[in-house]
Each structure stands twice: as structure tokens, then as C-alpha cells.
Amino acid sequence: GQNIDQPTEMTATEGAIVQINCTYQTSGFNGLFWYQQHAGEAPTFLSYNVLDGLEEKGRFSSFLSRSKGYSYLLLKELQMKDSASYLCAVMDSNYQLIWGAGTKLIIKP
Amino acid sequence: GAVVSQHPSRVICKSGTSVKIECRSLDFQATTMFWYRQFPKQSLMLMATSNEGSKATYEQGVEKDKFLINHASLTLSTLTVTSAHPEDSSFYICSARGLAAQETQYFGPGTRLLVL
Numbered sequence: 001g002q003n004i005d006q007p008t009e010m011t012a013t014e015g016a017i018v019q020i021n022c023t024y025q026t027s028g029f030n031g032l033f034w035y036q037q038h039a040g041e042a043p044t045f046l047s048y049n050v051l052d053g054l055e056e057k058g059r060f061s062s063f064l065s066r067s068k069g070y071s072y073l074l075l076k077e078l079q080m081k082d083s084a085s086y087l088c089a090v091m092d093s094n095y096q097l098i099w100g101a102g103t104k105l106i107i108k109p
Numbered sequence: 110g111a112v113v114s115q116h117p118s119r120v121i122c123k124s125g126t127s128v129k130i131e132c133r134s135l136d137f138q139a140t141t142m143f144w145y146r147q148f149p150k151q152s153l154m155l156m157a158t159s160n161e162g163s164k165a166t167y168e169q170g171v172e173k174d175k176f177l178i179n180h181a182s183l184t185l186s187t188l189t190v191t192s193a194h195p196e197d198s199s200f201y202i203c204s205a206r207g208l209a210a211q212e213t214q215y216f217g218p219g220t221r222l223l224v225l
Contacts, residue, residue, distance in 0.1 A: 041218070042218050043153070091211060096158075097155075
């Protein structure tokens, strides 16, 4: 079956760095997406990786290793507004998005 | 990023009535639109995938006669919850994807439905 694993919850301190991991087993691979979802709101797109390596976008970076079925989202200089759920999603061979359950990130002052 | 709108943002209705939710891609053509449902503190659940001009594909366990989906143009899809009941109360979110299958899905802001 298809499976996306990410931690349920993480806690970090304002100004620090946090890494949210995502491992996946899917039938085929056409890219991995990270979305941010604040409580009560719809998800917003953060990043897309289809090749191995690190993609940097401001304070957020996303890494992919296809051979290991692994990705992480790195958030630097954490701000209180970064408190949200972070969703990992993999596009399979049928171009369907397989969603992880999301990681709730709690930022403490 | 691309902009997707959803209307209404919030609706309260009586049990037994039907509710229509609109999803529009404002600055791109969406060949495919997706409808999700999310209960409080739970994951996104894909309900159906709709392609412009063809019938929607429903996920297992989702009643197609209860959740009517129409995708009549490249910028508009509608979800109608027919004969709504309190258990249908949820956060309904649409997303839209451009012409290429591997393109990013962009989400609308969601519609919060409360059935009394």
C-alpha cells in the first residue's frame, strides 16, 4: 500500500531551527509537496521537490532523497506565526496526491 | 502562486436542505479540481476528483448521489451537498490544478458547513 509518515507533533522555540521529516512508500513518484495549514484555514503551498537535493526559499528549505524515500522541511529563524500543521504529500505514478497526516508545529516564546 | 476562490466561506443550513459550494480558479485554467473534507483535528480527506467536461471520480465511501460535482468549465467546479444532515457538517476545501498532471494543486480558502 501507499504510506506517508511524518511526526504528529513537534515543539520548537522562537528564533530556532526545526526540521520536519517525511518518509514515503508510494507506487511511483512524480514529486513531493509541502503545504502549511493554519488552524481553521485551508492549506497553502510551500514547496515542490522532484529531484534529489535541497530547495531553499527564504526561511524555508525542503530536501529530497528519492533513493531513501525521504524528505524534510527545514524552518529557520522560527516565528510565532509559523505555528501550524505542515503536510507532506507525494504525487504517485497516476499523478494522485497521497497525503501525510500532517505535523503540528508548536512554537514557544 | 495561483489563486483559487471558494464561495460561500461559511454556511449554516437546516437538515434536509441542499447546499452548493463554488470553486473558481481566478488566474489559471484548471483542468482538474479536487474536493476535500476535513473534520476538526483530522487529516484532509479527498472526496472526489473532477475533470472539466467529464464525470467526477469519487473516492471509496463517498456517495456520488449525495455529493454532486459539476465541472462545467476550466475555471469553475461546484459541489452540492444534497439533503444535508448534521453529520455532513465539516470544512470543505477545493483545490485546482493546471493543465499538466504534475502541476501543483492550489487550494481555495475552504467552506465551513454547519447543518442544524
